Amino acid sequence: MVRFLRPLVRGATYTRLVYLWVPMLVVSVWVLVDDTRMWVPAALLVPAGLVPAVRTGEGVQARWLLTPGQEDTGFSVAPAKTWRDRLRTVVWLQARLLLGLLTAGACVWLPILAVELARLSAGYRAYGIPVLRDAAPHWAFALLAPLPVLALYGAVVGLGALATAGARALLGPSAAERLTALEERTEQLLERNRIARELHDSIGHALTVAVVQAGAARAANSPEFTERALTAIEETGRAALEDLERVLGVLRETRTPVSSRPTLADADRLLESARVSGAEIDAEVTGPLETLPGPVSREGYRILQESLTNVLRHAGAVPTRVRVAVAEGALTLEVRNPLPDTRAQSARGSGLRGIRERAALLGGRARTGPDGGDWRVRVELPPG
The missing domain is CATH 3.30.565.10 (Histidine kinase-like ATPase, C-terminal domain)
Known part of the structure; x- marks a missing residue:
């Protein structure tokens, strides 16, 4: 039971609901203009999806609302560079509008249905749902009243999960973007390995020399030998510090673009x-x-x-x-x-x-x- 109700305490459940309600703003504005041609908002989304920057906006919204708090979201925020990416954006806008309509319908009519069933069970007539207007009041309707609430819960959670999966499929990185990301990742790994090797060689050598010289100076118990050992430790440590500063300088610099290497x-x-x-x-x-x-x-x-x-x-x-x-x-x-x-x-x-x-x-x-x-x-x- 606790696992079943866990989505109710997750912030992603409600941010996904907001994400699905956003397209309804466009529909609501259009209803004020003309409530007879409801296909117009869907038609307007076609040329909008062909604009490269729209893909960036959709990717940002998906990251913030569908997967809040996650680092690896699977959504691309780069503008559409190919016609295939633009067509994928158009398909997603249509799918998002359809999912928004289903969500709005569930959030409006399922609570009304639950209230009407409760009214019938209490001996009152139903007025909000046409199919229940002729139903005679009866206590048995109380057994059906929780069902719309459960259906609303399933619709909100299920449509949110469906929107997340669909967005990952249609707003995910293209093959070219994945190749670029893989290339950058390869460069990062190589750079990290190179820096690790340099640090290991320089710092490891300096520490080894310092330990050996310090131990030998203690065992020799000679002021002259101790002086030479301290000099060697000082020179080795200074060289290691120079190497360390050089490597840290590389880390502080802005990473060179892959194409310019x-x-x-x-x-x-x-x-x-x-x-x-x-x-x-x-x-x-x-x-x-x-x-x-x-x-x-x-x-x-x-x-x-x-x-x-x-x-x-x-x-x-x-x-x-x-x-x-x-x-x-x-x-x-x-x-x-x-x-x-x-x-x-x-x-x-x-x-x-x-x-x-x-x-x-x-x-x-x-x-x-x-x-x-x-x-x-x-x-x-x-x-x-």
């Missing part, structure tokens, strides 16, 4: 930067880079950037081969350089892990490691 079409500047650093870059690009989906091209750029950075950091200015192949929207990227002497050191760090994470996030794969005397990074990314 570098792609593989801008890879020439990466290669030129590596050449200026002394590396001999042999680059070969096959296939049309411009056909790559946005996320694939952007992550391919970052992977190439990280691969060249690792070459310069661990192997130095050595001959490096870069191969980029594009076929049917898929990307294959390979970077080879002579294997450095410190092989074990080259396999550590967050750079290679970051490459693998970027590839996995887009459903691809990355292989890194020694290969025939070279250090090879090979990444395959499927079409977005």
Whole structure:
């Protein structure tokens, strides 16, 4: 019983009722003008729904009234960009008008019916409902009086739920909007992972150095050693603070639009930067880079950037081969350089892990490691 009555204490039940009553304002105004052509309000909603901004207004109303307090509402608040979105808006306006008429009818006539049944059970004649005017008063009508109240409860709750489901279907994001949202989400995850890696490396290293140096200074019990340990802790802590300030500065900045971030079409500047650093870059690009989906091209750029950075950091200015192949929207990227002497050191760090994470996030794969005397990074990314 408590579960059955729970919708009565939910604010969404009443905000949905308000949402369904809003179209009746249009109908009420039209009734004052002409009560013989009731089809006119529905006809006027057709050109109104074709206006792109109307979709935004409907989405905002749905968010505030159909799903109050929810974060993931499933409604789009962007203007209609395609004719399909405009037609979906028109269909929703018609459906909302129909649901509003049903709600208004239930809210007006069901309470009147309950009152008339109560009057008949009390020995009075009924006047509000035509079919009951000839009914003779009888106490048995008291058994029927609660039924319209229950029907009103079901109509208010049921029509509100139906309006929410219909709005999600017709005012939900289009395929293009979902793709944009997915792309932005991918960019956010990648950025968060990158920042997490940088914080882990810099702050983790600083704390490790501080703990080790402090413990060694205590064990040595030497003023000279303690002085050197404090100096090392100070320098390491200052460097970590600079790294932290840099990362926090990135977080404070307004996020760069997805479309303005570098792609593989801008890879020439990466290669030129590596050449200026002394590396001999042999680059070969096959296939049309411009056909790559946005996320694939952007992550391919970052992977190439990280691969060249690792070459310069661990192997130095050595001959490096870069191969980029594009076929049917898929990307294959390979970077080879002579294997450095410190092989074990080259396999550590967050750079290679970051490459693998970027590839996995887009459903691809990355292989890194020694290969025939070279250090090879090979990444395959499927079409977005």
